[in-house]
Every structure is written in structure tokens, then in C-alpha cells.
Amino acid sequence: KEKVAITKEQDALMKLIVEAYNKHQIPQDVTKKLLQEQYSTEENFLLLTEIATSQVQVLVEFTKNIPGFLSLDHEDQIALLKGSAVEAMFLRSAQVFSRKMPKGHTEVLEERIRKSGISEEFITPLFNFYKSVGELHMVLEEQALLTAITILTPDRPYVRDQQAVERLQEPMVELLKKLCVLQHPQEPQYFARLLGRLTELRTLNHYHAEMLTSWRVNDHKFTPLLCEIWDVQ
Numbered sequence: 097k098e099k100v101a102i103t104k105e106q107d108a109l110m111k112l113i114v115e116a117y118n119k120h121q122i123p124q125d126v127t128k129k130l131l132q133e134q135y136s137t138e139e140n141f142l143l144l145t146e147i148a149t150s151q152v153q154v155l156v157e158f159t160k161n162i163p164g165f166l167s168l169d170h171e172d173q174i175a176l177l178k179g180s181a182v183e184a185m186f187l188r189s190a191q192v193f194s195r196k197m198p199k200g201h202t203e204v205l206e207e208r209i210r211k212s213g214i215s216e217e218f219i220t221p222l223f224n225f226y227k228s229v230g231e232l233h234m235v236l237e238e239q240a241l242l243t244a245i246t247i248l249t250p251d252r253p254y255v256r257d258q259q260a261v262e263r264l265q266e267p268m269v270e271l272l273k274k275l276c277v278l279q280h281p282q283e284p285q286y287f288a289r290l291l292g293r294l295t296e297l298r299t300l301n302h303y304h305a306e307m308l309t310s311w312r313v314n315d316h317k318f319t320p321l322l323c324e325i326w327d328v329q
């Protein structure tokens with residue numbers, strides 16, 4: 097059985113990714129509002145819009161700190177961000193939801209999401225995904241790497257130099273594979289389960305697009321950043 101060991105370069109890469117992932121969190125004042133404001137559907141939607149907007153800001157900052165990302169073709173940088181925003185935000189909100197939140201906040205956030213005018217057909221897959229991510233009990237390194245791998249998906253629409261993206265993603269997949277073996281020695285299929293989450297994530301893009309359209313139809317307002325990242329309005 098070959099000994100699995102993280103090389104010095106891989107350790108350096110992992111530290112950069114985790115540092116970037118930790119550096120950018122949703123500001124406290126936004127999450128604090130979760131508990132204060134009252135529960136009207138409009139209030140809930142406004143709060144979720146604020147959280148979504150700050151999640152996009154966090155995503156952009158994290159992405160800029162992924163080693164090599166800023167040396168990609170600029171058009172491709174935009175294509176990767178727009179193509180992965182929904183998946184990266186589902187991943188991060190799933191982790192915040194199932195991990196970081198103090199007890200009781202999770203229930204409050206769940207309640208607000210359920211009462212924010214989102215159709216049931218989206219709520220079910222959303223919470224199923226949150227649950228399936230929660231059950232993995234990912235460590236921070238795995239969360240950060242999985243998010244970086246999602247962002248560096250070469251076959252997003254309009255990406256021109258896919259090989260350049262593959263060259264960045266490849267070492268991260270290798271590193272995540274080693275990490276999984278080291279962190280979950282008793283679960284050889286753990287790495288495969290993590291990648292399975294990425295497949296489930298792709299299906300959520302569809303639901304999210306539907307949700308955006310239905311919100312627009314009901315004349316919900318978005319922030320300029322949300323309009324820009326998802327080409328709405």
C-alpha cells in the first residue's frame with residue numbers, strides 16, 4: 097500500500113486556498129439581521145437578497161486569491177465566475193447552514209428561506225442538498241478545495257482556453273484526493289462522494305435559473321451585483 101503524503105508544494109497550495117476561503121466571510125451585521133428583522137415575506141426576501149449579494153462579493157474575493165486565477169485570460173475569468181457562481185454559493189451556504197451557524201440560527205434561516213416567496217419545488221432540492229453536504233462533515237480544507245475545484249471547471253459556457261483552466265484544477269483535484277485519504281482513512285469512497293456532490297450541484301443551476309425568472313415575474317428587485325452575475329434585468 098503506497099504511503100500517501102502531501103508534498104511541500106501541495107501544502108503551500110492548500111494553505112493559500114484555506115487562507116483565501118477563511119479571509120472572506122459574510123459580514124456579521126448581515127447574519128445578525130437574520131435574528132432581528134420581523135418575518136414578513138418581503139423582509140425575508142430582502143434579507144436573502146442581501147445575503148446573496150454578500151455571498152457573491154465573498155465568492156469574487158475568494159476566486160481572485162486562487163493561485164493562478166488572475167493569470168487566466170480576463171474573459172475566461174468572468175466566464176468562470178458567472179458559470180460557477182450558483183454552485184459555489186450553494187456550496188458555501190450549505191457549509192454555513194450545516195456547520196458554522198450557532199444553534200438556533202439554522203432554524204431561523206431555514207424558516208426565513210421557507211417564508212421568502214420561493215416556490216416549494218426549489219425549497220425541497222435546496223434543503224436536500226444542504227442535508228447531503230452536512231452529512232459529509234467536510235473539514236475546512238475540503239470545503240475550500242471543493243469550492244476552488246467548482247470554480248475552476250473548464251467546460252463552463254464561453255470559456256476559451258479550457259486547457260489553462262484544467263492545468264489549475266488538476267493539482268487541486270489531486271490534492272483533495274490525498275486529503276480525503278488522509279482525513280477519512282476508514283472511508284475509501286469518501287473522495288468519490290465529494291465529487292458526487294459536484295454532480296448534484298449542477299442540477300441546482302437549473303432550479304436557480306427558474307427561481308430567478310419566477311422572482312422577476314413577481315417583480316422582485318435584485319441588487320446590481322446579482323443582476324450582473326446572473327444577467328438579469
Ligand SMILES: Cc1cccc(C)c1Nc1c(-c2c(F)cccc2F)nc2cccc(C)n12
Nearest residue numbers: 141144145147148151185186189209304318322
Ligand atoms: C442567500 C440565500 C440562501 C438560501 C436560499 C436563497 C434563495 C438565498 N438567496 C438567493 C440565492 C441563493 C444563494 F445566495 C445561495 C444559495 C442558494 C440560493 F438560491 N440566489 C439568489 C438570487 C437572487 C435573490 C436571492 C434572494 N437569492
